[in-house]
Amino acid sequence: MERTTVCVVGGGPAGMVLGLLLARAGIEVTVLEKHDDFLRDFRGDTVHPPTLDLLDDLGLGERFRALPQSRIERVQVPFRGGAATVADLTTLPGPNNFVAMVPQWDFLDLLADAGAAEPTFRLRMRTEATGLLRENGRVVGVTYRTRDGETGSIAADLTVACDGRGSILRAAAELRPKSYPTPMDVWWFRLPRLASDPAGIVGLISKARAAVLIDRGDYWQVATLIRKGSDAEARRTPVEGMVRDLIGVAPWLADRADAVSSWDDVKTLDVKLDRLRRWHLDGFLCLGDAAHAMSPIGGVGINLAVQDGVAAARMLAGPIQRRSVSTWDLAKVRWRRLLPTVAIQTLQRVLHARGLRPALEGKIEVAGAGRPPLPLRVLTGTPLLRRIPAQLLGRSVFPEPTPEFARRSAAR
Numbered sequence: 517m518e519r520t521t522v523c524v525v526g527g528g529p530a531g532m533v534l535g536l537l538l539a540r541a542g543i544e545v546t547v548l549e550k551h552d553d554f555l556r557d558f559r560g561d562t563v564h565p566p567t568l569d570l571l572d573d574l575g576l577g578e579r580f581r582a583l584p585q586s587r588i589e590r591v592q593v594p595f596r597g598g599a600a601t602v603a604d605l606t607t608l609p610g611p612n613n614f615v616a617m618v619p620q621w622d623f624l625d626l627l628a629d630a631g632a633a634e635p636t637f638r639l640r641m642r643t644e645a646t647g648l649l650r651e652n653g654r655v656v657g658v659t660y661r662t663r664d665g666e667t668g669s670i671a672a673d674l675t676v677a678c679d680g681r682g683s684i685l686r687a688a689a690e691l692r693p694k695s696y697p698t699p700m701d702v703w704w705f706r707l708p709r710l711a712s713d714p715a716g717i718v719g720l721i722s723k724a725r726a727a728v729l730i731d732r733g734d735y736w737q738v739a740t741l742i743r744k745g746s747d748a749e750a751r752r753t754p755v756e757g758m759v760r761d762l763i764g765v766a767p768w769l770a771d772r773a774d775a776v777s778s779w780d781d782v783k784t785l786d787v788k789l790d791r792l793r794r795w796h797l798d799g800f801l802c803l804g805d806a807a808h809a810m811s812p813i814g815g816v817g818i819n820l821a822v823q824d825g826v827a828a829a830r831m832l833a834g835p836i837q838r839r840s841v842s843t844w845d846l847a848k849v850r851w852r853r854l855l856p857t858v859a860i861q862t863l864q865r866v867l868h869a870r871g872l873r874p875a876l877e878g879k880i881e882v883a884g885a886g887r888p889p890l891p892l893r894v895l896t897g898t899p900l901l902r903r904i905p906a907q908l909l910g911r912s913v914f915p916e917p918t919p920e921f922a923r924r925s926a927a928r
């Protein structure tokens with residue numbers, strides 16, 4: 517049987533950050549990732565101020581800034597006849613007072629490169645964890661299967677499930693999340709992008725649809741929110757109708773009416789919002805979406821997962837080095853991360869119930885002339901209140917300090 521000190525399952529934002537930080541503490545870490553690479557276009561692209569600060573602390577800021585990217589500084593909410601700025605990130609202390617939009621594969625590649633420079637870091641791609649190893653009630657590692665069909669086991673002092681919202685390890689540990697209803701799923705597809713198109717992120721809202729277009733150079737990555745459970749019925753109608761809906765609110769897309777010719781080109785992503793009551797067992801911890809699946813609303817799930825990784829590395833590096841990680845140490849990570857998780861999930865649930873559900877059921881009008889609704893007028897008209905969404909979106913409830921052992925003055 518192979519051996520490592522910490523086995524991290526899942527090379528997403530939570531797992532890669534945790535793996536890199538622990539390796540910088542000199543701890544032997546093996547990260548398992550089931551895919552061949554990070555090139556999966558259904559990942560979100562948002563990199564928030566606390567993650568930008570983290571990258572600077574890790575000495576990776578310069579390399580990150582060299583990646584192709586755009587910036588979001590303000591968030592607007594449409595209302596009848598206009599749009600109101602609900603979060604102005606430029607009011608936050610700088611220099612990282614914006615959200616960077618970077619393809620997530622570039623961000624994860626950067627972390628993987630930084631990990632490769634650490635002698636105790638090992639990333640095993642094409643390796644899928646298939647279950648937990650247990651000894652006298654304690655989790656002592658994982659079983660795995662590679663893409664080539666090879667199977668094996670890795671023993672570890674600590675196993676961390678960062679395997680996302682469909683976590684296999686969470687199920688193997690019999691930890692069951694409490695689920696909250698979500699009103700939507702997401703259609704995910706590409707449209708060609710022309711040089712004359714707008715640049716950056718474009719939000720589109722029609723009567724029963726909301727879409728976000730992400731600028732990926734020569735194509736738009738389109739995310740369209742649909743009513744939960746409406747996918748099967750919609751797929752019985754011609755796919756061109758879906759693009760025509762977008763053209764109705766974005767006439768500059770008219771020349772691409774036939775660009776999506778088959779429903780096979782449209783992926784449906786199941787949106788979940790859930791949270792574990794208990795995040796750990798003896799020798800085992802869940803982080804990121806494996807502990808709390810996030811809705812795409814606000815684009816904050818990546819940052820929350822990154823911050824989970826930072827907190828866990830900072831709080832557990834000492835006990836791991838002393839080979840004395842207790843269930844209490846693991847429980848403390850959950851206590852530390854609970855408040856930001858609950859705060860953001862609660863906000864997402866309110867936005868689902870008050871904004872998205874009625875919009876997707878066609879019960880609120882977003883087009884036409886009119887004044888902003890009262891809550892928006894109060895929010896945007898009160899300087900103190902105006903700061904709250906910017907703070908929550910940009911900085912979360914409290915950012916996690918980067919541990920000293922992980923800091924570097926420049927990239928190595």
Ligand SMILES: Cc1cc2nc3c(=O)[nH]c(=O)nc-3n(C[C@H](O)[C@H](O)[C@H](O)COP(=O)(O)OP(=O)(O)OC[C@H]3O[C@@H](n4cnc5c(N)ncnc54)[C@H](O)[C@@H]3O)c2cc1C
Nearest residue numbers: 526528529530550560645680804805812815816817818821
């Ligand atoms: C449609 C949609 C759009 C979203 N858009 C955004 C956005 O724009 N911004 C944002 O901040 N958040 C967004 N989110 C939320 C965000 O994707 C998650 O909160 C975030 O990715 C969680 O990070 P993670 O590291 O916990 O898990 P993940 O990013 O899900 O990473 C898990 C990793 O584990 C790997 N894995 C899974 N099982 C195994 C296994 N058994 N063995 C080995 N590897 C395994 C997976 O391949 C994956 O690489 C979106 C969510 C949805 C559903």
